[in-house]
Amino acid sequence: MTVHCEYSKHLEKHLTLNIVSGGPSIIRKPGTFRSNLEFTNSLRSNFLAAQQDYADDFSTCDDNSTAPVAATNGGGARINGANGASNGVLNGVHSHRPTADEAWIERDGALMYVPRISWSAAGLQEERSQYDVTVKLFFLPGAPVHERAKYTMEALALVQKELGVSTIDLLIASFPGMSFDGDCEWAADQKNAQQGNLEEEVASWAILEELHRQGTVKTLGIAEFGSEKLAKFISMVRVPPAVDQINVRDCCKVPPPLSKLAKEQGIELFVHTDCMDILPKGTIRDLLGHGLQGAGILADPEQGRDGLEGDIVPQWVVKYTAFVKNRGVIENKGYFAAAEVHDG
Template structure:
């Protein structure tokens, strides 16, 4: 069993190599494009180091100006995985993370830091407390911050879809899994009590779901995010409940299943645009083998409070590769 941690780095400073499209940009596209960009950058950095060690300059195709093949270890045009990934405490970091080079430019008190944790379909629900702790720990280490100001939790199977806001709210009442959600929340509350998350939030909870949830929790969410892409207005029952309970309603454009299993395999596979980390699906050669399951994704943003400018934004994603 191999634990894998994928990271995008700070995509605000990532430059034009990160693909962006006009209009509303859904987080799943931002995540996959940013991961590809970071994988490629790490591999190119390795090629440049090899080129320099051989006394030449990389010419863009993996070769140096003196004819040395910078990717000779793989025989397939890519650096070996060990050259641009790293293993630490039983986790395979893809790519390797140079923690000492990261962090906020000013004191953490000058920022509003938000983290949104997505629990993914297919991952074992009983493991969510561990996922939450791991995800938040990586964000805090990345930003060198003692806590996030807001931690929003997104459970799988939730949405706001319908011909009108009333129908969307009605459909939402039967979505998700109340039992799993309630079993997970105490671990989120512990992160709050430990001072790691100053406020907590939910995503995609309609009026009935939210009412049931509030009746059973000890630390109530301060925020409820909803996606109105397929529903133009906030359902009146939800607006009324949020007002009564002092919960802020925020709009987002995130995708609940932000990193599907097939997408992750494509990102790490041998195909076009893949990182070459996994073995070829047909031949079984060229990399790691096993059943790959994405477990969680966390998106984080650090906004300079006085200027309203996003200084740092990125993603971490956790996955597990089961041995064959």
Template sequence: MTRIVLSTGNVILSGPSIIRKPGTYRSNFELTNSLRTNFIAAQQDYAVALPNGNGYASHPQPNGNGTAHSSRPAPEVWTAREDDILYVPRIDWASAGLQEDRAQYEITVKLFFLPTAPPGARGRYIDEALGLVTKELGISDVDLLIVSFPGISFEGECEFEADRKNATMGNDEEEIATWGLLEKLHLQGQVGRLGVAEFGTEKLRRLLDKVRVRPAVDQINIKNCCNVPPPLTKLAKNENIELLTHHDTTDILPSGTLRELLGQGSQGAGVLADDGVNGSGLKGEVTPEWVVKYTAFVKDRGVIENKGYFAGAELTEEA
């Protein structure tokens, strides 16, 4: 078994972005496009750094169209393996960290648990995701951690229908068990505030009845309905919970998308072998498990200095 960690690096490529208004760029597009961009940059940078072009594969790398990527560098050049973890691409931790003192930043993290991953492993996913973010930013804590559970959405022809349908979604027992893991991080000082995504009125009320550390934030995607339901607004106000809107996709990294990103096709990185094709690359079944999005916001200047994603997956290799 191989653990795969994918990273985008800092997606703020042209300097800090001034916060003006909420964007409409869906996170799944941002994630996949940023991963491809970072893969290509790493392939070019690490291959060029080697003498005589030795970083490039000695044999053509077949793509999904039957043609070849003769100039694609071998994966071992631009990826890195540490024990059972494969980093795609390799990460230069020496250049990690923020430019100013930690107190100058608001650090927000959103962790997506994916439907293809077992709920029983969420403790490990939390540790992996937060460990990568804190190492990348050179910090020891985050200000806000929002969790997105699989199988929960906020969609309907109106806000009342969306709220009614939301009440039956997800799995309360699994979500409460996971929340207990997050409460420990809060009590240990590793996370300042906790938040949830896509919790309508009834789901939020049931969560509040079962937890010790109450969510400070509830993110709602109202793209497919009209407004935040009045009962949810009232509940959030009474419980001092901040309601935020967002444009994230719950299933942010489906299995097919991940295999395409890492496969041999024209849009792929050449890390995984294509199914049914004799060629290079790791062979086996790849399962996406989690995605984490992080943002470092400079409070006094109103800009985002660092924003990026990590994703975790498991490769069950063929014998």
């Protein structure tokens, strides 16, 4: 089963960090929140808001409630965050007796949306041409590499539906195991060369290249690629990245070899503050569990509570931003995330 969570905000309703295309070769976006904190905090807020919104439904349910229940094994659930929250999906969940507080959760076949999404509020306020739409797709560690095509299509479909758009201006791929940390920029660049799995990254990039060929995505970018890694990557792909997004929080400067390579290849360097490990397994279990700020949808035998059972494996997270070009404001930002539940 898959659980899907979503978080998004319109106009000034939420705080997120954004990377948009265009501008100087080094672009810095100030902010104190890293994406994992923003993401998890917004998820918790979205869960609480949804539970409050459906409070009337809760009060009318009893032990014979027909509120949605978890899907059988092989299904999925999503955690959502539109309009100030984050969303997600869970697959492979055991079915269980429905409980009254599940009115705020939606099940669609094998998928579970946590919380349910109100698509009536979806869409942008102005013409599509007025926006730069940026999407960052985080492929997570532990998720099957051969499923990345499916993950990509699932993530983009949700963003497109949320924003009411058919095209994405910039899609940035973030691969697991990549970082840009070191005592100095030179050390960070050297360490980066040994990270990740280049063959898997090139194979996954082909999925994005096809979206670019189709016109669904106008510009492609990557994250956390140093000079050596980037040079090898460019030599192995058909469509080179137009953007390289790096986090130089620890080393403070962009390595000169990377700056030189980016200039030669016409690649823009974006500096960001996103977390490299945006959705660890323990975090999503905490988010969906019965803790003080959890969603309360996981089983807790010690407390005698029914719910989803099994090992929760995060699959992907997608971060999106719709930037109004002529006004210089962000109209809509948010996240979607997905995880799968495997039998224990």
